[in-house]
Each structure stands twice: as structure tokens, then as C-alpha cells.
Amino acid sequence: MTEILRLDSVKKSYGDRLVLNRVSLSIGRAEVIVVRGRSGAGKTTLLKIIALLLKPDEGRVYVDGVDAWRLREKERGRVASRLLSYIPQTIDLLPNMTVRENIELAGYVRGLRGKGLDEAVSRVAELVGISKLLERRVENLSGGEKQMVALARGLVNSPALVVADEPFAYVDDAGIARLYDLIEYVKNELKTSFIISTTEIYQKSFNGDREYILADGKLVEIQDM
Incomplete structure (x- = not known):
């Protein structure tokens, strides 16, 4: 398995509260990892550390074999832009802009220009199936359509790993099935990996290739899915 990212004994606290306690995880190519846990368990903190948006108090984060937090800030930013994409829990699209403009902005931030x-x-819009929505304003989209746009924006830089914080939170059951089928399609076609968080613990509407539960600061793999 080609390793994209590895956490090695990561710890993170907020004040006296230990949120992540020596968490280790390896993510390879073309796999979907699901992290389950109740609200407040630390899933967002974990995902932000994976996306290099938050520095752990202890431990190492290796991206493509490189210790990311030993790099200078600009170099770390380049690594993140090249290999990683983060989709936050709150869909932070710009409502008064079109779908095309929202995706273009994400690409521009990641260094894409002009014809590229x-x-x-065009490529990600076709891949996600939203080509017909490109000229519509985001404020006129449904919740499911907005989530598709968020995914397209997250894929515009062709990342090796998409880090998605509760991407199904604002989608109905039918929308969850469509979105997860799309994630599986992207994984198989582009060999992109995904790590997805969810509050679903006992009643599952989807399953990953590997599943973990985060509780009391510990990340434990679920062996029997």
C-alpha cells in the first residue's frame, strides 16, 4: 500500500481537556476511511490535523513520507495544496456567486490559472455530475446540490486525499446514497482517498473500507463492520 499520510502518536489538548491521546493512523491510496464518534469527540480536531490546518501538541504528521510540521510554513502549504483537500462540516460556499465561480476560486487558491x-x-463538474449547474448561483441550490459543489471544489486540485468533515450532515437518505456512490466512483477512477467523519455510530447509512471510532481521545479500528 502506497502511504499518503501517517499520524504517529498524535496528542492534542484544549486547556485541561485531552482531545486526542496518542492517535496513530496510516492512509493509503484509493481507500475510504470513516471515523465515527459522538459530537464533541474530537473528530474535527483530528481531521484538521490530518489536513495540516492544526498543529498537534505532540506526535508527527507525515505527508508523502515527509514530517510536515518540520517544514517551513510556505513549503508545508505547498504540500497541503498539492496532496490534500479539506471539506469543512459547514458548507462554506459563497452564496452570491455561481457554482463555476466557487470552484474557480478554490482552484485559484491552489495555484491554478488560465486554461489549466x-x-x-470542467473536469470536476463533469466528474461530479454538476455541469448543468455551473452558471447557477449557490443560493438557489438544494442542500444536496451544495454538497456536490463542495465535493467538486475539493477535487479541483486533484488531491491524493480528501478530508471531509461530516459531508452527509445536511443531506437526506437518498442524497447520502448518491453522494457516497460518487465518492466510491472517484476513489476507483482517480485512486483518490477519503477520510470522512460522521456522528453515525450504531445506525449506519454507509460503510468505509476501514472504520474507526473516536472516543475518550482514542482512535480504535472497528473490526466487525
Whole structure:
């Protein structure tokens, strides 16, 4: 298995509260990892550390074999832009802009310009199935359509790993099935990996290739799915 990212004994606290306690995890190519846990368990903290948006108090984060937090800030940013994409829990699309403009902005931030940006937008829109929505304003989209746009925006830089914080939170059951089928399609077609968090613990509407539960600061693999 080609390793994209590895956490090695990561710890993170907020004040006296230990949120992550020596968490280790390896993520390879073309796999979907699901992290389950109640609200407040630390899932967002874990995902932000994986996306290099938050520095752990202790432990190492290796991206493509490199200790990310030993890099200078600009170099770490380049590594993140090249290999990682983070989709936050709250869909932070710009409502007064079109779908195309939202995706273009994400590509521009990641260094795409001109024809390369235009081609990337067209490619991900077709991949996700939202080409017909490109000229519509985000404020006029349904919750499920907005989530599809968020996914397209997260894929515009062709990342090796998409880090998605509760991407199904605002989607109905039918939408969850469509979105997860799309994630599986992208995984198989592009060899992209996903790590997804969810509050679903006992009643599951989807399953990953590997599943973990985060509780009391510990990340434990679920062996029997």
C-alpha cells in the first residue's frame, strides 16, 4: 500500500481537556476511511490535523513520507495544496456567486490559472455530475446540490486525499446514497482517498473500507463492520 499520510502518536489538548491521546493512523491510496464518534469527540480536531490546518501538541504528521510540521510554513502549504483537500462540516460556499465561480476560486487558491483552471473546473463538474449547474448561483441550490459543489471544489486540485468533515450532515437518505456512490466512483477512477467523519455510530447509512471510532481521545479500528 502506497502511504499518503501517517499520524504517529498524535496528542492534542484544549486547556485541561485531552482531545486526542496518542492517535496513530496510516492512509493509503484509493481507500475510504470513516471515523465515527459522538459530537464533541474530537473528530474535527483530528481531521484538521490530518489536513495540516492544526498543529498537534505532540506526535508527527507525515505527508508523502515527509514530517510536515518540520517544514517551513510556505513549503508545508505547498504540500497541503498539492496532496490534500479539506471539506469543512459547514458548507462554506459563497452564496452570491455561481457554482463555476466557487470552484474557480478554490482552484485559484491552489495555484491554478488560465486554461489549466478552466479545464480543471470542467473536469470536476463533469466528474461530479454538476455541469448543468455551473452558471447557477449557490443560493438557489438544494442542500444536496451544495454538497456536490463542495465535493467538486475539493477535487479541483486533484488531491491524493480528501478530508471531509461530516459531508452527509445536511443531506437526506437518498442524497447520502448518491453522494457516497460518487465518492466510491472517484476513489476507483482517480485512486483518490477519503477520510470522512460522521456522528453515525450504531445506525449506519454507509460503510468505509476501514472504520474507526473516536472516543475518550482514542482512535480504535472497528473490526466487525
